[in-house]
Amino acid sequence: MEKRIIPLIMCGGAGTRLWPASREVRPKQFLPLFGTHSTFQETLLRVSDPMLFGRPVVITNAAYRFMVLEQLTEIGIEADVLLEPMRRDSGPAIAAGAVFAQARDGEAIVLALAADHVVQNKDAFTAACREGLAAAETGRIVTFGVKPERPATEYGYIDAGEPVLGDVRAVVKFVEKPNAVTAADYVNSGYLWNSGNFMFPASVLLDEYQKFDGEIVRAAADAVSKAGRDLGFITLEPQAFSAAKAISIDYAVMEKTSRAAVVPVDCGWSDVGSWRAVWELSEKDMQGNAARGIAVFEDSRNCNVSTDHALVALEGVDDLVVVATADAVLVSRQKDANGLKRLVAKLKTVAPQVTEEHLKVHRPWGSYQSVDNGDRHQVKRIVVKPGGRLSLQKHHHRAEHWIVVRGTAQVTVNDTVATVHENESIYIPMGAVHRLENPGKIMLELIEVQTGSYLGEDDIIRIEDDYQRS
Numbered sequence: 001m002e003k004r005i006i007p008l009i010m011c012g013g014a015g016t017r018l019w020p021a022s023r024e025v026r027p028k029q030f031l032p033l034f035g036t037h038s039t040f041q042e043t044l045l046r047v048s049d050p051m052l053f054g055r056p057v058v059i060t061n062a063a064y065r066f067m068v069l070e071q072l073t074e075i076g077i078e079a080d081v082l083l084e085p086m087r088r089d090s091g092p093a094i095a096a097g098a099v100f101a102q103a104r105d106g107e108a109i110v111l112a113l114a115a116d117h118v119v120q121n122k123d124a125f126t127a128a129c130r131e132g133l134a135a136a137e138t139g140r141i142v143t144f145g146v147k148p149e150r151p152a153t154e155y156g157y158i159d160a161g162e163p164v165l166g167d168v169r170a171v172v173k174f175v176e177k178p179n180a181v182t183a184a185d186y187v188n189s190g191y192l193w194n195s196g197n198f199m200f201p202a203s204v205l206l207d208e209y210q211k212f213d214g215e216i217v218r219a220a221a222d223a224v225s226k227a228g229r230d231l232g233f234i235t236l237e238p239q240a241f242s243a244a245k246a247i248s249i250d251y252a253v254m255e256k257t258s259r260a261a262v263v264p265v266d267c268g269w270s271d272v273g274s275w276r277a278v279w280e281l282s283e284k285d286m287q288g289n290a291a292r293g294i295a296v297f298e299d300s301r302n303c304n305v306s307t308d309h310a311l312v313a314l315e316g317v318d319d320l321v322v323v324a325t326a327d328a329v330l331v332s333r334q335k336d337a338n339g340l341k342r343l344v345a346k347l348k349t350v351a352p353q354v355t356e357e358h359l360k361v362h363r364p365w366g367s368y369q370s371v372d373n374g375d376r377h378q379v380k381r382i383v384v385k386p387g388g389r390l391s392l393q394k395h396h397h398r399a400e401h402w403i404v405v406r407g408t409a410q411v412t413v414n415d416t417v418a419t420v421h422e423n424e425s426i427y428i429p430m431g432a433v434h435r436l437e438n439p440g441k442i443m444l445e446l447i448e449v450q451t452g453s454y455l456g457e458d459d460i461i462r463i464e465d466d467y468q469r470s
Helices: 037-048 062-075 090-104 122-136 180-188 202-225 240-243 251-254 277-281 337-350
Strands: 007-012 056-061 078-085 109-114 141-145 157-165 168-175 190-200 228-230 233-235 260-263 288-293 295-298 304-307 312-315 320-324 329-333 360-363 367-371 375-383 392-394 398-406 409-412 415-422 427-428 434-437 445-452 460-462
Touching: 007 037, 007 090, 007 320, 037 062, 037 122, 056 062, 056 090, 062 233, 062 360, 078 090, 090 109, 090 202, 090 251, 109 122, 109 202, 122 141, 122 157, 122 260, 141 157, 141 202, 157 260, 168 251, 180 190, 180 398, 190 202, 190 251, 190 260, 202 240, 202 251, 260 409, 277 304, 277 320, 304 312, 312 320, 320 445, 329 337, 367 445, 375 434, 398 409, 409 427, 415 427
Parallel strands: 007 056, 007 109, 056 078, 078 233, 141 260, 288 304, 295 312, 304 320
Antiparallel strands: 109 190, 141 190, 157 168, 157 190, 168 260, 228 233, 320 329, 360 367, 367 375, 375 445, 392 434, 392 460, 398 427, 398 445, 409 415, 409 434
16 A cells, blocks of 8 residues: 555634634634535545545644534544644644654655645545655655636745656745736746645655754654643643744745745635635626625625625625624625735724624534623523533622523532423522533523623633633
C-alpha cells in the first residue's frame, strides 16, 4: 500500500469576513453555508479515503474545541485535536502539527489544509494530492496553485517554473495580492492563485523552518512535548507556544525555501473570503439572485440573500448583499469586500457583542438563546442534548424559573433531585446550588425566566463541571 498522507486541518481563525453569519465564537468554518455540512466537515470528508489518508490532526483554538468534537461526531470521523492556547497564525500552527505528526510517524507526509475553503471537484483535488505526494516524497514542500478563473485581487499568486516531477513545477516566486491591472497581467502570464494549502514531509518542513526561524520550531516542539490531555484533547503547553511569534507559513518558510514546488489544480476552489464568493458558489435564479432562507426578488439582479428566519424582499436593486440574523442585518454592495472589513472594525468599537457572539450560544451540552430582555428579567430558550448536563452552579444575583416544553429534565436544587416533565416547571431560588441535565433519549427544550438585579453570564459560580470550565 502506498504511503498514507496525514491531513492537518487548521481551523482556529475567527472568520469575520462573513459577518454577521460568522462571528468570533462561531466562525465561518463551522457554518453550513452550502448545504448540511460546514466547510470544516467538508474538508474532513474530502480527506477520508483510508487508502490515501491517515487519521487526521485538527489544530484549533481552545474556545472551539467542543464545536470541533461535535462536528467530528456528526460525520463519524475521529481525529487527534490539538488546542492552541492563543492564536499565532499558520506558521506556528503548522510547525506544531508537523512535530506532532512526526512523533506519530517519523516519515510522515503532512497535508495542511485550511478548514474554511470550498472544493467543488473532489476527484481533481484527490488527483492533485497524489501528484503532490509523489513530489513530497522527493523532499519537496508542495503548495497547490489554483488555475485562475478571473484576475482576482483578493488572492496572492505563484509564478510557476520548470517541471520537477509530472505536473509538479518549481516555484519561481510568490507575489502578494495585486491591483486589478497587475492581476490581469499575472493571469495572462500563467500565474496561479496561491491556495494556502501545502503538502510536505514533516521532517523537511521542520528542517527548513529551523534554518529561517529556529526559535519558532523550538517553541512548537516544546509545546507538543509538554502538551497535556484534557477530555481527550491535546493541549499545547501555553508558555512554550506563546514564545512562538505570530507569522504565516508563507512568510516564515514558503517565500524563503528552495524546496518549494507547486501542483497546478483546477478543482473549483474558493477560500470563501467574502459574501461575493458565497454568491459565486451558490445556485442562482435567471436574474443571478441567490438566496439562503426565504427571499423574494422583484426587478432585482445579482443579489445575494442569507436569512435565518425573517423573510427578505428586494425590489429594484442590483448587486446587493443582505444578511439577516436574529440580532443584526447587513446590507452592502457585493463588489466591495474590503468595505465589510472596515465595517466590522468599526462595529468592534461601537457594538462589540454583535461581532463576537450570536443570540444563540453553543455550549458542549447544547445551546441557549436569548428571547427577551428587560432591566430585571431575561427569557432564554435552552436546549440540552441527550445525556448532557450543565455544571453544578449557583447565582448571587438572580433566581430562575424553568418550564419544560419538550423532553424530560432532571433538576438538582440543593439536596433535592426532581424529574420535571413536559408542561411542568420548577423554581430555582437565588443562591441555590442547582444543576440541569437531560436523562432522556430526545432533546430537552425548556424556557428559562431569570429575575434579579444582575443577569450577566459571569454571575455563575461553578462547583462541578463535566467540561472542566472555570
